[in-house]
Amino acid sequence: MYSSAESVRLTLNGTVVGSRPGADHIFTWPVRLRPGKNTITAESLIAGKRHADTVIWVLDA
Secondary structure (H helix, E strand, O other), rough: EEEOOOOEEEEEEEEEEEEEEEEEEEOOOOOOOOOOOEEEEEEEEEEEEEEEEEEEEEOOO
């Protein structure tokens, strides 16, 4: 993902995957989606304000 934040925290299906700093504002995590509905949320602080974005992917198995 891309973000202007210095670090981003990722959650997958309600479980924290981790927080990472990003090189050139690019953030990546190795994740494995489960069959069915998967909810991914990225959260960060920018200028003291919380920003979040959520996406739902459905994986057909």
